[in-house]
Amino acid sequence: MSILSLDNVSKSFGALKVTDAVSFDVPQGQALGIIGPNGAGKSTLFNLITGNLVSDEGRIDFDGQDVTRVPAMKRVAAGVGRSFQIPQPFEKLTVFENLLVAATHGRAASEAEVLEPCADVLRRTGLLPKANSPAGTLSLLERKRLELARAMATGPKLLLLDEIAGGLTEAECRSLVQTIRDIHAEGVTIIWIEHVLHALNAVVERLLVLDFGRVIGIGDPKEIMDSREVREIYLGIEV
Amino acid sequence: MAMTYSVTTRTGASSIAMIASLILVVVLVAAPAFASRGLIQDLFFILTMLTLAQFWNLLAGYGGLVSVGQQAFVGIGAYALYGAVILGGADPVLSILLAGLAALVLAVPTAYFAFRLQGAYFAIGTWVIAEVARLSVAQWQAVGGGTGTSLPRSALREIGAVNWIETAFDVRASAARDILTYWLALILAVATIAGIYWLLRSKAGLALAAVRDNTEAARSVGVDAGRMKWVVFLTSAFGTGLAGGLIYLQKARISPDAAFSVTDWTAYVIFIVVIGGIGTIEGPILGVLVFFALQSLLADYGSWYLMVLGLIGIAVMLFAPRGLWGLISERTGIQLFPVRRRLVGGALTQEET
Numbered sequence: 001m002s003i004l005s006l007d008n009v010s011k012s013f014g015a016l017k018v019t020d021a022v023s024f025d026v027p028q029g030q031a032l033g034i035i036g037p038n039g040a041g042k043s044t045l046f047n048l049i050t051g052n053l054v055s056d057e058g059r060i061d062f063d064g065q066d067v068t069r070v071p072a073m074k075r076v077a078a079g080v081g082r083s084f085q086i087p088q089p090f091e092k093l094t095v096f097e098n099l100l101v102a103a104t105h106g107r108a109a110s111e112a113e114v115l116e117p118c119a120d121v122l123r124r125t126g127l128l129p130k131a132n133s134p135a136g137t138l139s140l141l142e143r144k145r146l147e148l149a150r151a152m153a154t155g156p157k158l159l160l161l162d163e164i165a166g167g168l169t170e171a172e173c174r175s176l177v178q179t180i181r182d183i184h185a186e187g188v189t190i191i192w193i194e195h196v197l198h199a200l201n202a203v204v205e206r207l208l209v210l211d212f213g214r215v216i217g218i219g220d221p222k223e224i225m226d227s228r229e230v231r232e233i234y235l236g237i238e239v
Numbered sequence: 240m241a242m243t244y245s246v247t248t249r250t251g252a253s254s255i256a257m258i259a260s261l262i263l264v265v266v267l268v269a270a271p272a273f274a275s276r277g278l279i280q281d282l283f284f285i286l287t288m289l290t291l292a293q294f295w296n297l298l299a300g301y302g303g304l305v306s307v308g309q310q311a312f313v314g315i316g317a318y319a320l321y322g323a324v325i326l327g328g329a330d331p332v333l334s335i336l337l338a339g340l341a342a343l344v345l346a347v348p349t350a351y352f353a354f355r356l357q358g359a360y361f362a363i364g365t366w367v368i369a370e371v372a373r374l375s376v377a378q379w380q381a382v383g384g385g386t387g388t389s390l391p392r393s394a395l396r397e398i399g400a401v402n403w404i405e406t407a408f409d410v411r412a413s414a415a416r417d418i419l420t421y422w423l424a425l426i427l428a429v430a431t432i433a434g435i436y437w438l439l440r441s442k443a444g445l446a447l448a449a450v451r452d453n454t455e456a457a458r459s460v461g462v463d464a465g466r467m468k469w470v471v472f473l474t475s476a477f478g479t480g481l482a483g484g485l486i487y488l489q490k491a492r493i494s495p496d497a498a499f500s501v502t503d504w505t506a507y508v509i510f511i512v513v514i515g516g517i518g519t520i521e522g523p524i525l526g527v528l529v530f531f532a533l534q535s536l537l538a539d540y541g542s543w544y545l546m547v548l549g550l551i552g553i554a555v556m557l558f559a560p561r562g563l564w565g566l567i568s569e570r571t572g573i574q575l576f577p578v579r580r581r582l583v584g585g586a587l588t589q590e591e592t
Binding site: 050052072073076077081082084088089090091092093094096097098100101102104105106107108110111115116118119122123128131132150151153154 | 243244245246442445446448449451452453455456457458459460461462463579580581582585586587
């Protein structure tokens with residue numbers, strides 16, 4: 001059963017068609033990677049799925065519901081969690097409070113109800129020692145981890161990761177990938193936009209290539225990476 | 240290993256502060272028994288300015304809504320009270336609630352228009368709306384039009400509590416009225432601080448802090464940022480209206496220029512919050528004391544007074560942007576009204592204590 005399905009979704013900014021009749025399904029529990037050159041429309045596609053943007057045409061179904069016109073806030077409650085490309089922590093709140101906001105409002109629960117789940121997310125994302133530090137004092141890796149943790153705290157069925165591995169060192173990237181693998185192993189469906197291909201390929205089971213707002217390939221990561229069209233368009237390699 | 244966690248906001252200083260504030264409130268309640276009439280009037284001024292400052296701080300410090308039009312709610316609240324007492328023969332004390340409601344009613348269209356504006360445009364927009372309210376009220380001939388009016392002596396004499404105070408404290412009616420309004424100001428200030436503190440410690444308070452830090456991220460985790468702005472704006476308007484009604488009940492005389500004064504009810508209030516420390520409950524408390532001290536010291540120097548206030552305001556903004564309380568809590572780590580939730584217990588036991 002697919003948890004997310006896009007059917008002919010299009011979005012234009014003025015004359016520029018940023019998302020062009022995009023259709024694909026994501027089965028429950030899958031990890032899907034999205035790649036494509038800068039300006040291919042990856043972030044716009046994300047914003048259409050989270051509800052930060054509303055599509056001009058087409059239909060988006062999430063968890064058996066038509067969410068095409070459902071606002072972002074309600075999609076969070078339905079189970080769509082996201083991280084931002086540039087970490088956007090609540091700087092003056094502590095790491096724990098960042099999660100508390102997400103858990104209480106994302107799940108419409110009381111603080112007491114979400115206390116243990118928040119502590120659990122902190123432990124799984126390696127942020128427990130920083131629980132009571134203001135988010136503004138975190139390092140880049142910790143901020144990326146906080147993005148992940150805060151999205152997890154909303155209790156998502158579908159987790160959208162936007163270039164979460166960008167800007168990290170090799171070792172930092174490896175430890176973050178391990179955390180994402182663990183989350184995925186627990187059954188959370190993941191859609192991950194990433195330029196750091198080896199990080200992406202260590203997690204995803206399926207790869208989607210976007211170019212000029214169109215899906216130019218979707219399938220097994222290895223086959224996609226080996227296909228002539230992808231190598232030409234995305235990697236710029238003359239074949 | 241048992242993994243049970245709990246959350247605490249308490250600090251050593253906050254427990255002491257709680258006890259100290261209880262004692263202070265008891266002393267303030269008893270003040271009319273030993274304080275002079277002049278001191279009671281000064282305390283009334285401090286308490287009402289503190290209430291206005293707490294509500295402006297809620298708006299700007301927590302809600303990010305920098306309004307310079309709060310005088311609209313003071314004025315409309317005060318005029319609602321005068322209208323009810325003069326035209327409707329209503330009880331002046333009960334009419335204070337009406338003052339709050341009138342401000343709430345004005346706040347709905349104000350927010351509807353002003354929320355379309357951002358930052359400085361929002362600030363100017365609220366000011367313009369306040370001016371429109373002032374000019375409209377100045378057309379209301381039944382309560383004196385542009386020149387204003389006084390509360391009828393008969394209405395004031397009929398307040399039951401005033402008669403009781405006259406006998407109990409053996410004072411004249413005018414002094415008894417000051418005592419009554421002082422007690423009401425004390426109730427309002429304490430309820431305001433307690434209410435705001437409760438709000439900040441609730442789930443809604445967390446959302447408010449999240450919206451203040453990053454609105455887009457707050458929305459992405461399910462916070463209804465638009466609703467938070469409405470709640471904060473309407474709450475502030477209601478409280479500011481109550482304070483406006485009470486202030487002019489005590490003054491017993493009103494005019495549109497005074498009741499809708501941007502200097503008295505917004506500029507001074509901003510000064511109090513900024514020098515005290517925006518975004519904290521302690522800030523406005525410290526700020527109002529500094530403001531009162533300056534006003535008393537510089538009372539004889541006319542316009543120099545405003546220039547000194549301005550210079551101090553600029554100096555604080557440049558050198559201590561988090562205000563005097565910000566300086567103190569940074570140096571000492573003291574928080575009298577802590578809202579930070581600390582995770583304790585479980586695997587944190589060793590590291591955190």
